[in-house]
Structure formats: C-alpha cells, structure tokens
Amino acid sequence: MLGEAWAAMGSNRLRTALTMLGMVIGVGSVVLMMAIGQGARYAVAQTISTMGSNLYMLISGSTNAGGLRSGGGGGPSLTVADAEAIAELAGVSRVAPLHYGRQQLVHGSSNWNATIVGTTPAYLDARAWTVTSGYPFSDSDVRSATRVALIGQTTADNLFGADDPIGKSIRIQQSPFLVIGVLGRKGQNLDGRDQDDTVVIPLTTAQRKVFGTPFPGSVRTVMVQADSAEAMPAVEQRIIALLRQRHRLREGQDNDFYLRNLTAAADSAAETTRVMSLLLGAIASVSLLVGGIGIMNIMLVSVTERTREIGIRMAIGARQRDILSQFLLEALMISVAGCLIGLLLGIAGALLVNAITNMVIVISGGSVLVAFGVAAGIGVFFGLYPARRAAALDPIEALRHQ
Amino acid sequence: MPPPLIRVASLGKSYDTAAGPFPALRGVDLSIECGEFVAIMGHSGSGKSTFMNLLGCLDTPSSGDYFLLGRNIAGLGQDELAALRNRAIGFVFQGFNLLQRMTLADNVALPLVYAGVEREQRRQRARQELARVGLADYAASLPSRISGGQQQRVAIARALVNSPQLILADEPTGNLDSHTSEDIMRLFTRLNADGITIVVVTHEADIAAYARRQVRFLDGLIVSDIATPAGAASAC
Ligand SMILES: Nc1ncnc2c1ncn2[C@@H]1O[C@H](COP(=O)(O)OP(=O)(O)OP(=O)(O)O)[C@@H](O)[C@H]1O
Numbered sequence: 001m002l003g004e005a006w007a008a009m010g011s012n013r014l015r016t017a018l019t020m021l022g023m024v025i026g027v028g029s030v031v032l033m034m035a036i037g038q039g040a041r042y043a044v045a046q047t048i049s050t051m052g053s054n055l056y057m058l059i060s061g062s063t064n065a066g067g068l069r070s071g072g073g074g075g076p077s078l079t080v081a082d083a084e085a086i087a088e089l090a091g092v093s094r095v096a097p098l099h100y101g102r103q104q105l106v107h108g109s110s111n112w113n114a115t116i117v118g119t120t121p122a123y124l125d126a127r128a129w130t131v132t133s134g135y136p137f138s139d140s141d142v143r144s145a146t147r148v149a150l151i152g153q154t155t156a157d158n159l160f161g162a163d164d165p166i167g168k169s170i171r172i173q174q175s176p177f178l179v180i181g182v183l184g185r186k187g188q189n190l191d192g193r194d195q196d197d198t199v200v201i202p203l204t205t206a207q208r209k210v211f212g213t214p215f216p217g218s219v220r221t222v223m224v225q226a227d228s229a230e231a232m233p234a235v236e237q238r239i240i241a242l243l244r245q246r247h248r249l250r251e252g253q254d255n256d257f258y259l260r261n262l263t264a265a266a267d268s269a270a271e272t273t274r275v276m277s278l279l280l281g282a283i284a285s286v287s288l289l290v291g292g293i294g295i296m297n298i299m300l301v302s303v304t305e306r307t308r309e310i311g312i313r314m315a316i317g318a319r320q321r322d323i324l325s326q327f328l329l330e331a332l333m334i335s336v337a338g339c340l341i342g343l344l345l346g347i348a349g350a351l352l353v354n355a356i357t358n359m360v361i362v363i364s365g366g367s368v369l370v371a372f373g374v375a376a377g378i379g380v381f382f383g384l385y386p387a388r389r390a391a392a393l394d395p396i397e398a399l400r401h402q
Numbered sequence: 403m404p405p406p407l408i409r410v411a412s413l414g415k416s417y418d419t420a421a422g423p424f425p426a427l428r429g430v431d432l433s434i435e436c437g438e439f440v441a442i443m444g445h446s447g448s449g450k451s452t453f454m455n456l457l458g459c460l461d462t463p464s465s466g467d468y469f470l471l472g473r474n475i476a477g478l479g480q481d482e483l484a485a486l487r488n489r490a491i492g493f494v495f496q497g498f499n500l501l502q503r504m505t506l507a508d509n510v511a512l513p514l515v516y517a518g519v520e521r522e523q524r525r526q527r528a529r530q531e532l533a534r535v536g537l538a539d540y541a542a543s544l545p546s547r548i549s550g551g552q553q554q555r556v557a558i559a560r561a562l563v564n565s566p567q568l569i570l571a572d573e574p575t576g577n578l579d580s581h582t583s584e585d586i587m588r589l590f591t592r593l594n595a596d597g598i599t600i601v602v603v604t605h606e607a608d609i610a611a612y613a614r615r616q617v618r619f620l621d622g623l624i625v626s627d628i629a630t631p632a633g634a635a636s637a638c
C-alpha cells in the first residue's frame with residue numbers, strides 16, 4: 001500500500017512537489033513563528049526572573065508643604081524614615097531606599113559611564129542579586145558612608161578588561177571608591193537596558209559624595225518587597241495609607257508619591273509576549289490551512305483523473321475502504337513529507353534568525369510534535385473528503401470514465 | 403445435484419435516463435452450470451454488457467434474482483460483493499483495463515493485494531499466471547510496452563490470479579485483430595478445459611464458435627439458447 005502511494009506520488013512529481021510546497025511553507029512558518037514566539041516568551045521570563053519577585057517601586061512626587069504644590073522644584077517627598085516605617089508594615093519583607101543616576105567612572109586611564117545606585121544591602125536581597133566575587137557592603141557601611149562599590153559585569157569588563165577589579169579604586173565625581181565585589185550577571189531588563197552596567201554603593205555615600213542633595217534624609221525612590229504575591233494587594237493599601245498619614249494628606253488630596261507594582265508590570269509584559277506569540281502562531285497556521293486546502297484540491301483532481309483506475313480496482317475486488325485508505329494514505333504522505341521538510345526548513349530559518357538578529361529562539365520538542373500532529377491531522381482532514389468521493393464511486397460509472 | 407454456478411430468474415435492469423427509466427433487461431432467465439463455456443451474442447444495445455455487469459456483481463439488478471453458487475446476491479453488502487469480485491469472478495474487459503503505472507506482474511498481483519495475500523506469495527502467483535498465458539518474460543514490463551493481444555493476456559492472467567470459478571469476458575477480442583482474437587479464444591478454451599466456467603460476449607460468429615453454448619439477446623430478452631457442436635461441458 002505504502003509503495004503504491006509512493007508510486008502514485010512519483011507519477012506526477014512536479015505536482016506532488018508543488019502540493020508539498022504548500023505544506024512545507026505552512027509547517028515551516030509555524031515552526032519558525034513558534035520558535036520566535038517561544039523565544040520571546042523565554043527571554044521575557046528570563047528577564048522577569050532577574051528582576052526579583054513581589055516588588056513595588058515607590059517614587060516620590062514633590063513635597064506638598066502648607067497645602068501648596070511646590071511643583072518640580074520641590075524636594076523629594078519620601079524620606080528614609082518613611083522607608084523605615086514601611087519596613088514595619090505587615091506583609092513587607094524588605095525595603096531599600098534608592099538613589100540613582102548615570103555618572104562618569106574613571107579607573108586609571110579608562111573612562112566609562114554607568115548607572116550608579118546608592119542603596120542599602122536590602123536592595124541586593126530584594127532583587128536576589130548575588131555578589132560573585134568579593135563581598136557585599138553591609139548596613140554599617142551605609143551608616144558610616146564608606147566609599148565602597150559593587151560593580152556589574154558590563155562595568156567591570158569595560159573598566160578593567162581582563163583584570164580582577166577587586167581591591168582596585170575607581171573615581172566617581174572625584175571621590176575614590178574601593179571595589180569590594182562584582183555582581184552576578186542579570187542581562188537586560190524589560191525596557192531593554194543592560195542591568196549589568198551598574199555600580200552599587202551605599203545610599204549615604206551616594207547622597208553625600210555622588211549626587212549631593214539639598215534635602216538630607218529624603219530619597220527619590222524606595223524599593224519594597226512583599227512576603228508573597230498574595231499579600232501584594234493588601235500591602236499596597238497599607239503603604240498608601242501609611243504614607244498619606246505620615247505626609248498628612250487630607251482626604252481628596254492627591255498622593256505625593258507613586259506606587260508602581262513591578263511584578264504586575266512584568267506580568268503584563270509576559271502577557272503581551274504571550275499574546276504576540278499566539279498571534280504569530282495563528283498567522284502561520286493560516287498558511288498551514290492554505291497548504292491543507294492545496295492538498296485537498298490536488299487530491300480531488302487526482303480522484304477525477306484516476307476515476308477509471310478506481311473502477312478497475314473495484315472490479316477486481318477493492319472494497320470501498322481499500323480505495324478510501326489508498327487516497328487517504330497519499331494525502332497523508334504528501335502532508336507528512338511536506339511537514340518533515342517544513343520542519344527542517346523552519347528550524348534552519350529559526351537558527352538563521354538567531355544568527356542574524358541575536359533574537360532568542362526556542363525550538364521545543366512540544367512545538368515540533370504539535371506541528372507534526374497538525375500536519376498529519378490536515379492530511380487526514382483534507383484528504384478525507386476526496387478519498388470518500390473516490391470510495392463512493394459506482395464501479396460501472398467509474399469504468400466507463402475515459 | 404449441486405446448484406448451478408449461475409442462476410438468474412426474471413432478471414431486470416432499468417437505467418434512469420432523461421427520458422425516464424429505460425429497461426435494458428426485461429426479465430432474463432438463465433442457468434449456467436459449473437464448467438460451461440458460454441457465448442453471449444446479440445445486436446448492439448441488446449443488453450449484453452448490462453447482463454455481464456450484473457453477473458460480475460459490478461451492478462445490481464432492478465428486479466428479479468441472481469444466485470451465484472446458490473447464494474442470492476440481493477442481500478449482500480458492498481464488501482461482500484467486492485469479495486465475490488475478488489475471489490469468485492475474474493472480469494476481462496474489451497479495453498484490457500490494465501493500470502498503466504504498474505508493471506505487468508504488479509497488475510496481475512493486484513487482486514491478491516485486496517485478498518490480503520503476502521507480498522512474496524503475490525509475486526510467485528503473478529509469475530505463475532503470467533507463465534500460464536505465455537508472458538513469463540514480461541513480468542517487469544509496463545503495459546504500454548506490449549501489444550494489445552499481450553495486454554489482454556495479462557488481463558486474463560489478472561482475472562485468473564485468485565483462482566476464480568468464473569471468468570466473465572465482455573467482448574475480449576473487440577479491440578484485437580482476427581489472428582490475435584483466435585489466440586485469446588484458444589487460451590479461454592484451455593482454461594475451460596482446466597475446469598473454469600467462461601462466459602464471453604461477442605459479435606462475431608467465429609469467436610462464438612469456440613463456446614459450447616450460444617445465448618442470443620434481443621432488446622433485453624434471451625431469444626435463443628443453443629448448444630453448439632463443440633460438445634458437452636468439461637468437468638469441474
Ligand atoms: N448507464 C446507462 N444509462 C442509460 N442507458 C444505458 C446505460 N448503459 C446502457 N444503457 C442502455 O441500455 C441498453 C443496453 O446497453 P448494453 O451496454 O447492455 O448493450 P450491449 O448489448 O452491450 O451493446 P454493445 O454490443 O454495443 O456493447 C442500450 O440501449 C444502452 O443505451
């Protein structure tokens with residue numbers, strides 16, 4: 001049976017090849033799109049996992065002294081004392097005030113521009129950021145405003161090249177800092193910024209030596225980590241209530257701070273890529289459908305062309321199911337062969353995309369299996385109608401056919 | 403006494419045409435015993451092919467009964483009819499009806515595929531039958547490479563491959579010259595001598611003369627049924 005189907009396909013090679021091409025393109029694009037879609041989801045998931053879990057970012061607005069908005073010129077509304085008060089709230093596990101901005105770094109004759117983050121040790125814990133060599137700074141470093149620095153991988157590479165940065169000195173705003181540790185690699189964040197192009201220093205040192213602030217004790221941002229994802233909505237309410245009370249905001253007055261749920265933002269980014277990859281898959285599926293219709297079309301032509309052959313086969317004893325399975329098998333062979341080639345081309349295409357654009361691609365056994373199953377399903381689905389038509393032919397009518 | 407191989411009673415067949423039902427057979431009664439060699443004759447349009455298609459289980463009668471080996475065909479389903487076409491009957495057509503893509507051996511072996519016979523055994527049987535019709539050397543050839551007479555022998559080999567009791571041939575010599583026709587009829591005579599029942603449709607008297615019984619159709623009815631000098635049926 002298989003040999004016969006093969007021979008039938010071989011009897012009109014060009015037509016078989018063109019029919020197969022429809023499946024090749026269909027399966028190829030599904031595999032490629034799934035590889036890109038899953039790659040994007042994987043990349044986002046990776047990025048989210050580097051962010052830390054259950055995080056809020058609290059950003060200060062302007063002070064609201066005497067009920068008058070002081071506008072952009074006012075000092076930050078949040079204070080270190082606010083941060084300490086938030087840390088006491090139920091459901092809050094870590095609080096880290098932050099001060100950050102880009103600054104020029106100097107080491108010997110090397111120059112580099114990186115993001116400086118002034119914070120407390122809780123920041124690294126909240127973000128699950130490890131120190132891969134050297135050691136982190138401590139709360140006492142923050143209290144005494146020591147000039148120590150932890151540097152990210154990108155900063156280390158650009159400033160020190162192959163040298164070991166530990167124990168070396170870098171200058172930020174004329175102040176020398178001792179590099180005491182190198183941070184583990186995080187890669188890009190959701191906005192596409194390199195998280196490893198960073199120098200983390202004690203909050204107090206940053207305020208006094210790097211950024212300078214006319215409002216001692218105030219901070220621009222505070223990172224807050226909740227105990228669990230379930231606790232997040234309640235913690236959000238508690239933070240807002242606490243800060244409104246501490247800032248003496250009256251009812252009807254706007255908050256003088258913004259609370260951003262980073263986890264929710266990450267979830268929505270993940271959802272966006274999920275929808276995007278579904279969309280890509282759906283678009284590619286259309287070409288698979290078109291390929292399937294191509295198979296149906298050719299099988300119908302084939303049944304018409306071979307009506308006499310069908311009559312002969314019936315006359316010598318073929319049952320309806322023999323004819324049915326013969327044509328079904330041919331459709332299946334075209335679709336499965338097309339699927340195999342499409343699979344290879346799709347994977348090759350995905351690798352090419354990866355090589356050219358550096359886009360993350362993921363080719364999972366699951367997606368390959370799905371493509372294969374769908375192709376086989378299409379072979380059966382679109383092959384069934386022509387095959388049934390063939391099987392339902394009347395032997396006498398079929399034999400009379402020229 | 404065993405039942406006759408073929409018995410038809412008041413067999414009728416109407417075709418639906420634009421001008422209403424057209425009765426191609428109008429009540430045919432006939433019995434053919436095992437081992438007979440029957441020629442069916444008659445004018446064009448007298449219903450010979452219609453009759454043969456009914457005997458071959460390719461078509462179903464509109465009225466009357468057809469008993470093959472004592473079994474009424476009327477109650478049989480599609481698959482059972484296919485099984486009869488496959489095992490009990492070998493059909494030989496005027497136009498040979500070989501599958502052009504396949505080798506002669508594969509053509510001959512095709513009924514065995516539907517009988518569920520193993521590949522190796524199929525090959526052996528096909529070669530055996532090709533040898534029986536004198537074409538052993540052509541097993542690997544394609545139908546388009548051989549003459550019409552040879553193609554008809556291959557078709558006969560295909561009809562024989564499942565060892566049927568009955569060969570039905572509708573104008574098997576209609577596309578052949580007289581010399582080749584005689585070859586084919588001698589082949590049928592030999593097969594009949596081996597005990598196979600043969601029914602041949604023909605227009606030509608000298609072809610019909612090979613048979614031992616001549617049945618004549620006219621307008622869907624049998625008008626004469628005579629034994630010829632060729633003699634009595636062979637044992638089977
Ligand atoms: N499928 C059909 N539909 C309508 N009429 C048909 C059909 N097949 C046969 N007929 C008619 O039935 C009659 C008998 O046809 P049949 O083919 O049996 O004749 P025949 O004796 O075999 O003739 P020939 O010697 O030309 O082969 C003819 O008048 C033919 O026109």
Ligand SMILES: [Mg+2]
Nearest residue numbers: 450451452572
């Ligand atoms: Mg006829």
